[in-house]
Amino acid sequence: MHSFDLAVIVIYLIAITWFGSRFRSRQRNLKDYFLGGQTTPWWAISLSIVSAETSTLTVLGTPPLAFAGNFQFLQLVLGYLLARIVISVLFLPQYFRGEMFTAYELMRRRFGERIRKLTAGTFLVLRALAEGVRVFAVSIVISIILVQPAAERPGWSFLRGGQGEVVSILVIVALTLFYTFEGGMTAVIWTDVAQMFLYVAGAVLSFFVILRQIPGGWSHVLDVAGAAHKFQMFDFRFSWSAEFFARNYSFWAGLIGGCFLTTASHGTEQLLVQRLLAARNEAQSRAALLSSWLVIFFQFALFLWIGTLLFVHYSSTRQPAPQPPESIYPSFVWQNLPPGLAGLVMAAILAAGMSNLSAALNALASTTVMDFYKPLALRRDPAKSEHYFLGIARWATIAWAVILVLVGMVARNWGSVLEAGLTIASILYGSLLGVFLLGLLTTRVQEKAAMTAMLAGLIVMLGVKQWTHIAFTWYVLIGTTVTFATGYAVSLALGESIHDRKAG
Numbered sequence: 173m174h175s176f177d178l179a180v181i182v183i184y185l186i187a188i189t190w191f192g193s194r195f196r197s198r199q200r201n202l203k204d205y206f207l208g209g210q211t212t213p214w215w216a217i218s219l220s221i222v223s224a225e226t227s228t229l230t231v232l233g234t235p236p237l238a239f240a241g242n243f244q245f246l247q248l249v250l251g252y253l254l255a256r257i258v259i260s261v262l263f264l265p266q267y268f269r270g271e272m273f274t275a276y277e278l279m280r281r282r283f284g285e286r287i288r289k290l291t292a293g294t295f296l297v298l299r300a301l302a303e304g305v306r307v308f309a310v311s312i313v314i315s316i317i318l319v320q321p322a323a324e325r326p327g328w329s330f331l332r333g334g335q336g337e338v339v340s341i342l343v344i345v346a347l348t349l350f351y352t353f354e355g356g357m358t359a360v361i362w363t364d365v366a367q368m369f370l371y372v373a374g375a376v377l378s379f380f381v382i383l384r385q386i387p388g389g390w391s392h393v394l395d396v397a398g399a400a401h402k403f404q405m406f407d408f409r410f411s412w413s414a415e416f417f418a419r420n421y422s423f424w425a426g427l428i429g430g431c432f433l434t435t436a437s438h439g440t441e442q443l444l445v446q447r448l449l450a451a452r453n454e455a456q457s458r459a460a461l462l463s464s465w466l467v468i469f470f471q472f473a474l475f476l477w478i479g480t481l482l483f484v485h486y487s488s489t490r491q492p493a494p495q496p497p498e499s500i501y502p503s504f505v506w507q508n509l510p511p512g513l514a515g516l517v518m519a520a521i522l523a524a525g526m527s528n529l530s531a532a533l534n535a536l537a538s539t540t541v542m543d544f545y546k547p548l549a550l551r552r553d554p555a556k557s558e559h560y561f562l563g564i565a566r567w568a569t570i571a572w573a574v575i576l577v578l579v580g581m582v583a584r585n586w587g588s589v590l591e592a593g594l595t596i597a598s599i600l601y602g603s604l605l606g607v608f609l610l611g612l613l614t615t616r617v618q619e620k621a622a623m624t625a626m627l628a629g630l631i632v633m634l635g636v637k638q639w640t641h642i643a644f645t646w647y648v649l650i651g652t653t654v655t656f657a658t659g660y661a662v663s664l665a666l667g668e669s670i671h672d673r674k675a676g
Contacts, residue, residue, distance in 0.1 A: 174317075174506070177515030181317065184519035185347055188367065188526065192351025192359040201558040205356035205565050206273050206538040207450045212358070216365050217447050217460035220531070222467045223364035224443055228309040228525035231371060234472060236497035238479030243405040244421035248645065249472050251430020253465045255438065258431065260458045262612055263439040268454040273542040275445040275608075282611035283619040285547070290623055291604060292543035294630075295442050296536060298600040300572070303532040304579025305596065307341055310525035311580065313502050314340030317518060341580050344526060349573040352530040353566050357450060360530045367523035368467075374520025375474050378501070381509055382481040387488055396484045403480075420643040429645035436601035436648050440608045443535040475501075532576070537568040595644040599637055602651010603629035609652065610659045617663040625659030 199205045237245045266278055276295070280288035351359050386392055397403060407422040419425065438444045438461065451457035482500055486493045494503035505517045541564055549556055549564075603626045610617045610625065617625075633651045636642055642650070 174511065174514060176511045177506075177518065178317070180512060180515030181519045181522070184370075184516075185522070188363055188523070189347045189351050191366065192363045192530070193354040195351075195355030195359040195362065198358050199354075199356045199562065202273065202541070202561055202565060203271075204358070205562055206446065206534065206542070208357040208361055210450055210452055212361050212450055212452075214451060214456040214460040215463070216361055217451055217457070218464045219368050219467065220361040220364035220527075221438075221444060221447050221460060221464040222471065223368045223524070223527040224447065224531040225437075225464070225468060226471055226524065226528075228306055228313065228521060228528070230471065230475060231375070231521050231524045232309050232312060232498040232501065234475035235479030235482060235501040238402060238476040239483045239493070239500055240497065241421075242402050243473075243476050243480075244407055244426075245476060246405050246469075246472060247407070247421055247423050247426025248430040248433075249426070249465075249469050250423075251427045251432075252434045252468060254427065254431040255434030256461050256465055258435050259439045260461060263608075264448065264454050264457055264461075266612065267445065267449060268457070272449055274442050274449075274539050275440055276442070276539065276543050279607070279611060283622050287607065287619050287622050287626075288543055290626060291440075291607060292442075292539050294600055294604055294626070295440075295539055298441070298597060298604075299443055299532055299536055300575055300579055302597045303529065303576050304582065306525060306528055306532075307345065307576050307580030309498065310344050310522060310529075311338075311340045312496075312498055313518060313521050313525070314344070316499060316502050316506050338581065341577055344522065345529065345573050345577050345580075348526045348529045349533065349570065352533045353569050356565075357446070357534055360527075360534050361447070361450065363530060364527045367520075367527040371520035371524045372471065372474070374517040375471075375478060377513065378505055378509070378517055379474065379478055379481065381513070382478065382485060382504065385508065386481065386485050392488070393481060393484045396487060397480050400483070400487075402483065414641065417646055418641045418643055420645055425643060425645040429643075429647075429649055432605065432648040432652055433598060433601065433645070436605035436652070437597065440601070440604040441535075442539050443531055446535050446538060447531075529576070533569050533572055536572040537565050540568045540572070541565050595637070595647070598644045598647035599633045599651070600630065601648045602633055602653075603627075603655050605648060606652040606655020607659065609656055614660065614663075617659050621659050621662040621666060624662045625655045628658040629655030 198209065203209055234245065267275070272278065274292065276288045276292040279291045351363065355363075383390065383393065388395075407419070408424075409422065410416065410424055416422070438448075448457045448461060451460055478501060482493070482504060485504075494500050502518060502521055505521075506514055508514075509517060541561060545564060545568070546561055549561075606629050607622050607626050610622055629651045632654045633647060636647065636650060
């Protein structure tokens with residue numbers, strides 16, 4: 173039994189929870205709780221962006237992509253860079269005109285209150301579903317940890333099967349909720365920094381341990397992986413065929429689809445926009461955003477290499493690989509790394525999940541309070557204080573933790589965690605990005621046309637998911653195009669102009 177490893181994991185969980193909770197004293201108002209007082213240095217925000225962007229889905233879901241395929245997933249990361257440039261030029265100047273707490277305040281300024289609530293509501297649904305997948309991904313790790321104790325000790329039998337997953341979800345969410353509740357965005361960012369260093373260090377350590385266990389070492393890896401075409405990264409084939417658009421990873425799907433996906437996630441979704449708004453100024457926000465791409469590229473490449481090494485390891489030893497595919501990496505770590513190191517790496521994988529979960533809780537709470545509750549409450553009683561809303565923000569954090577636990581239970585039946593999370597997000601991202609671009613790139617389109625466009629984009633994307641085999645990498649491009657074109661066409665049909673705008 174991995175008694176020492178379990179001790180390492182427990183110590184980590186206690187330590188990170190204690191560290192995050194120490195930021196409570198800095199939470200004096202909503203700006204502190206949701207934006208960290210806008211005092212965080214750009215490099216910390218950069219690492220926090222990386223933590224929010226990757227999560228346990230990356231740690232568990234990326235190695236199987238190389239194990240079963242090759243390095244073509246990195247083509248998507250090229251689109252991530254292009255998107256960051258677009259956001260820096262188009263979105264950030266708008267976000268730093270005045271004080272904003274959420275991305276959807278920009279929609280209120282441009283269109284009105286109804287579109288603000290529609291875009292904010294879309295985010296709440298999107299993030300709850302996508303984060304539920306990530307919560308379940310954490311449970312995969314803990315289930316692996318609990319298998320042996322449950323088998324060896326009668327008193328732990330309740331952890332077998334689905335019960336172990338449920339218990340693990342509850343424990344991780346409860347601990348993450350505690351420090352997010354206490355420390356707000358400041359705790360989220362600084363625990364992100366600590367946890368990112370931990371899970372990257374754990375991955376680097378795993379890389380060398382796996383390599384050392386492969387007979388023949390590096391040269392054998394190159395021979396076996398090369399013969400299996402594992403190092404192929406680019407696929408420049410292009411056609412207008414259904415087969416082309418059904419492939420998840422090609423150069424064109426990566427560059428164009430990845431650009432649209434990341435422009436939507438980093439430019440319109442509160443989970444990541446909140447970090448950009450937490451910077452001291454626009455220049456620091458831009459530095460954080462652009463520098464985060466270097467870390468993202470390194471991370472994805474590292475986990476793809478780990479998947480390749482695991483492929484060579486299991487091919488050489490002729491051992492069956494663990495199932496489901498997402499368990500390949502954590503199962504190897506738990507069964508093969510020396511005592512202490514296995515616990516450290518598993519704690520690192522949990523760190524990735526906790527960092528993203530804390531970010532989601534704070535982003536969901538900020539949108540709930542700032543875009544829904546506070547405007548309504550102030551209309552009824554303009555005298556309500558910041559202290560009152562700070563208390564509401566904490567209660568909203570608790571409520572969303574409960575919702576994410578419930579979604580995580582359901583997500584156990586959704587298949588591949590990495591692609592499930594990206595697919596769910598991509599269905600809704602197109603409507604969000606399309607309406608944001610209508611607001612930023614046009615002057616004539618007004619609220620009624622924008623709302624019609626969002627609904628049209630969502631309906632089309634649900635149809636694409638249900639009745640076509642188009643890869644998820646194209647979803648955001650299709651949804652954005654439909655939303656933007658519909659909004660402009662409806663605006664022309666209604667005869668709208670900038671002079672028609674009513675005060676929101």
